[in-house]
Amino acid sequence: MGEEIKGDFEPKIVGFTCNWCTYAAADLAGTSRKKYPPNSRIIRLMCSARLDPMFVLKALLNGADGVFFSGCHPGECHYIKGNFYARRRIAALRTILQQFGLDDRFKSYWISASEGEKFANTMKTQSEEVKKLGPSPFRGKIL
Amino acid sequence: MKGAELNSEDLEGALKGLLGKGVVDCLVMPHRAGKNVSYMLVKDADKIESPASAIFAPSFSVNAANLIKGWTIKEKVGILAKPCEIRAAIELIKLKQMEKESVLLITVDCAGAYTNQVYAEHYADIGDEVDSAKIKELEGKGITIRESCAICENKLAAVGDIIIAKGAGGNVVVAGLTDMGVDALSALELSLEDKDLERAAEKEKIAAEAKAKLDALPQMGSVEALEEFLQDCIVCKNCRDMCPVCYCKECFFELPLGKPTGGDLLNLAELRGAIGLPPGQLFYHMTRVYHVSTTCVGCGACEDACPKDIPLTRFYPVITKKVQDIFEYVPGKDVEEPLPFTAYEEEELEDKLR
Structure with a gap:
């Protein structure tokens, strides 16, 4: 696996989005026919607070080239305060990933349901950034 | 007093x-x-x-x-x-x-x-x-x-x-x-x-x-250094058992998803071509360091417990200290202070997210 991907590298990105904001934004981007690269695979969660940082770790260790997380803007959570808790967890996880130079592969955004355009643009820049980083250090490794 | x-x-x-x-x-x-x-x-x-x-x-x-x-x-x-x-x-x-x-x-x-x-x-x-x-x-x-x-x-x-x-x-x-x-x-x-x-x-x-x-203390800094650091780990989970603040009654790494065996492992090996045994060294330690990130008191019991003499002090207390610093939290300092993951401020941490 590790050798084949050198030429034209198409990253695999795992995304976790909340049901009420970013998933709706992705939907809006689709219905309004915004174009964005097909690299991300989105997993819908009911709330950003459902994101167990283990999901991110597992995705990275299983060879995802990038992982992103996106939820409602702080203060606009459908469940009032879910994303406040999520923000603390993500800050902690990011601090840990920084120690191993993995933090560039993990992005987090706040994208609300009306920001379809922002979603498409974010996916575009993210895809380019991860392409620049190259394949995940865990790809093809025996772990 | x-x-x-x-x-x-x-x-x-x-x-x-x-x-x-x-x-x-x-x-x-x-x-x-x-x-x-x-x-x-x-x-x-x-x-x-x-x-x-x-x-x-x-x-x-x-x-x-x-x-x-x-x-x-x-x-x-x-x-x-x-x-x-x-x-x-x-x-x-x-x-x-x-x-x-x-x-x-x-x-x-x-x-x-x-x-x-x-x-x-x-x-x-x-x-x-x-x-x-x-x-x-x-x-x-x-x-x-x-x-x-x-x-x-x-x-x-x-x-x-x-x-x-x-x-x-x-x-x-x-x-x-x-x-x-x-x-x-x-x-x-x-x-x-x-x-x-x-x-x-x-x-x-x-x-x-x-x-x-x-x-x-030597810094790890890269995935390669981390892998080298943990390569001797046999996932015996002594560090978890001896850790005072690792308290789950049912640890994820004792459940089928965290501790795959038999057919589950074969499936994973088929997916990836090969899988290291015992499985989940990195996943186990990365998860555990997150789980104890705000509560680790840095006592070093994990290092003492390690049968393979991995200097875990350079991993657990060192990394968790950095997490505790962003929340300005010192574990065990005050019994009334809430745990960082159970509290929040409306405006905080935005610079730590990207």
Whole structure:
């Protein structure tokens, strides 16, 4: 696996989005026919607070080239305060990933349901950034 | 704070009094076992013999908080231990693993400890207690304290209900920090007076030395370095079992998803071509370091427990300290302070997210 991907590298990105904001934004981007690269695979969660940082770790260790997380803007959570808790967890996880130079592969955004355009643009820049980083250090490794 | 200065005989009397006068129903404290010390659970006050030779002994075997984790009994348990152990106990109270009202936490001053193997081997040189000068002298002879103790900033007794601090001329200062602690000391009929332990300068010196040691530790910095660091790990999970703040009754890594076997492993191997055995070294440690990220007290019990001698102090306390810094949280400092993951501010951390 590790050798084949050198030429034209198409990253695999795992995304976790909340049901009420970013998933709706992705939907809006689709219905309004915004174009964005097909690299991300989105997993819908009911709330950003459902994101167990283990999901991110597992995705990275299983060879995802990038992982992103996106939820409602702080203060606009459908469940009032879910994303406040999520923000603390993500800050902690990011601090840990920084120690191993993995933090560039993990992005987090706040994208609300009306920001379809922002979603498409974010996916575009993210895809380019991860392409620049190259394949995940865990790809093809025996772990 | 209210306290009293005691000599070693009075200290023995005071500890016996805790049991004899019914302040606590039982006491978990170190006792001397030959050249070493280990913990005991005492009910009978007469079993406490010359405690001064054991409670300050610079030997670390197991974190005392781990011994009483999850006890749900009506009796009141007194715990006499080093600052890291009491801080772990305070974190466990916050994690609802024990009742605040059912434990009396007694902290002793610590100058740093040796692993219990090193302590027993060099007992003739080390003796019953050490101070920072003695530790430096022994370092010259190649007898070094545990790495987690070298980087510990919280060696002075300053948490819990009661502190036992080293005073002048072999005496100790016993003082109550909380109402429960002061009540306990009053019940012992000690002549309490206002004690002002001026230790800010000492604390600063310890913190500066610890910081210098921490900065001198090798940094990991990359995935490759992490893999090399953990390559000997056999995923025995001793570090989890001995960790005072790893408290889940059912650990994810004992469940089928976290501990795949047989057909599950074959499927994973088919997906990836090959899979390392035992599975999940990196996943286990990365998850665990996140789980203890805000509560790790840096006691180093994980390193002592590792059968493969992986220097886990360079992983757990070092990384969790960085997480604790972003929340400005010191685990075990204050029992009323909420755990970082159970609280939030409306405006915070945005610079830490990208």
